[in-house]
Amino acid sequence: MKHTHLTIALAGLLTAAGASAQSHVTVFGVADAGIRKTTNGAESETSLASGGLAGSRFGIRVEEDLGGGMKAGGWIEGTVNLDNGTANTTRLWNRRTTVSLSGALGEVILGRSLTPGYTAFGEYDTFGTSGLADQGKFHSTAFGSGIEATGLWARADNSVAYNTPKTLGGFYANAMWAAGEGVAASAFRGARLGYAAGPLDVSGAYSVIDATAGDHKRTSLAGRYDLGVVKLFGSLVVNEYLEAKRTITQLGVHVPVGSAGTVRANITRADASGQQGGTSISADDATQVALGYVHALSKRTSLYGTYARITNKGAAKFAVSTPPAAVAGQASRGIEFGLSHRF
Template structure:
């Protein structure tokens, strides 16, 4: 009897070690907003998914391999909360990666994920490029067909977090013969210490005529207010665009108020929808009911000139050239 008890205790200790070395987490966000948008004298009332944070569902895990080395995976799917649907063409549309992670050497990641330059833009946007007030509402791919957010077939490397505030990453994506524009190379470098953060990123996509995206950003947290500034430029053939953004956030009690102004200036021939200048002014408030649940509201207004037709809410309602698009929403977000 005593031997059995000892054996069970030994097995239990090994099980405890195994559990400590490996973990799998189910996570997600459910976010929906009641939204009103208008353009060209038309109005649309809708229920929008991801008004503050993209609704998502995922599973991720890490295994400790010993010696400061870990293996990790991350699978994440977008959820359209208004219709209960996922991406129509791919299930793990937001992220599908496997990684080797070293405490001292950094992380090597393989799969589908955001590019370094997209992470750069998100870090200096109070909305993290989500919702009515996202700065990326005015970014244009200039007719290239490039996805400015994520890449398939990507291999990336990120610096470790022990470099005294310096951070960075590089990524390469293979076209795999499907489309030359899917070939991509990019990188990011920055420095963050205390209240100060500054970074720069650049990427090139394609083979012959390349789509180029560069972004510079900085932020400073003064306690009562945090200020952001971003300058980005896109280029494809004879077409180019310069995007400027100034934003602020300020804590108010259990919440956070934010506001931002974005301007996009186009240069090049006026061809189809690839033309024109635009500006956007946006603001919002997020009220935290708990660490995982928040109420929010946001308002945004886009003014187009010189033939541009940028819009809100997925171009619903559609915006004519030189038109205006405005809207506001009220929603709730819950993380798990």
Template sequence: MKRSVLCLAVLCALVGEASAQSNVNMFGIVDAGVRYVKNGSNSATQLASGGIAASRLGIRGSEDLGGGLSASFWLESQINADTGEVIGKFWGRRSTLSLTGGFGEIRMGRDFTPVYRVATLLSDPFGNSGMPAIDSIFSTAKINGVAYSTHYRLDNSVTYFLPNSLGGVYGQATVAPREGVDGAGHTGGLLGYKSGPLDVGVAYGQTKVAVGSVKTAALAGNYDFGAFRLYAGWSQLKYTSATENRYNLGALVPMGQGTLKVNLAQSIGKGGLYQVDGMDNKASKIAVGYAYDLSKRTALYTNLAYIKNKGGAEFVVAPGPVMNGRTSKGVDFGIRHNF
């Protein structure tokens, strides 16, 4: 950790010098709040990070190479604002190097998977942040005891993005070698269309594990009606005889200086690893949040989230109290600042 912090300090010191040669800047978000969580009959009050946006620190930059070509980099880490700790890998949110031109973009490093961009980022009005996050009712940690680490982000990935000149059509194709780590190799892609108020996409991915492959798929989108933006999505995870499907419907409603967000989601697991005592897993979730903008960079917020589990499901709105019942619920109040 000390070496990582030292490296970051050196990079920060060089930002000014690098800016003279190219476009380099530091950016981030600090989000902290008070949260109350009750999992079953166990409860806890916490000072938490990331109520409406993950707290982060990053450095990014680009250089014009001429002839329509540009090179760029993006380094981003996630932190706990309440403790100052780095979550996971130091540059765990993103660590990429890109070459962009009329042909599109070739990006290498650690970045989002195609399915995650569609299944979660296109369908969740909360952006998968905090207690309302849609992925809190989706099995992503292990498949039959084997680590499955390719739902959110991929290490060692090489991605091709279509150019931004195709009349609203966008897409990507991604490959990541295993490099000797079971459950880390991945192939996937997405195709989408964005024009005016509409943004819709479809994606597919496959990750090889010790026995067989984990297959994921998604179809999602959102539409801005002016008075509100409507979100909807479906995603699926399949492994051998097990299948998990998730559905959601949400909305984002501008209200003067504030924004109201609502999302309803359900996850249904059948067969194989989802069967406990002959019962399939099922979870339903409702999330409501409101953020009030004090300025362009600072906002106050509050969120409510509730999960009802059935079968062997033990999803929670937030980590903390040990789950010992069928429901998980929570409320928080906090502040977010962008820089």
């Protein structure tokens, strides 16, 4: 995503912020809304939804050149629900709040940001972890481990992260540790290793969350390969908590259409095994199939459409979107058409 860069001199905003003439301020965001119809079980609802192609957001990044290859940075970013103008219900800057220091040896980041346990599958989601086909829905609920309430299935508060420099011949790694600070399902530790060069990008990750009654563990392996005429996506992620396990596999494609279009399609399978609270969950599986099209009107503005359907079995009740409420063992399907602008 390319953002609007505002380089501001010593006078004005940078003076007020106490930054130097070598500082850069980047104001960025996404304005994305679409018409959506969702059917869960026998109930349907039509709505105007936010973030069907990319999550609507507003953010500010700052960077200062300290000399000698060293840079300091800050990043604040929050959700904007474009359909009604509200922000996240629990915190204003819910997406990222960090300060960082980078140089020849890599980057250290302090604050709230995405974990390597999330990016290790999220960066390989055929639908960009947004809209009806977002595979995050299969990871955000984890057998009562508590990560649903804290949001640690994706982002960590009170974290210290490290990213290797971009000078390792395509190899990269990042690691994160987050303090629990006395809150259940808030402590995190994990790392990701990968290789990205030319058409190939592949990585694996392992993370542990100190959940409500034990460790929630996530192991993943994912990759994508650009053949030119088609881009292939694949991921395998295992979430384990106590005696319960969910294995999530995804296979997907991007197919260019002309100079401005892209067809997106994938299938995602969530297989449960073991038991929760003494009850077997082995029959609680789900399969999602999705098909979409994105048409770029410019480098920043796109029209899109997506159809997704989930087949739930047993007590599984995943939904492409809510409302209406998901129904255990019942199908969920939805269709949306929208407009997305990045700035």
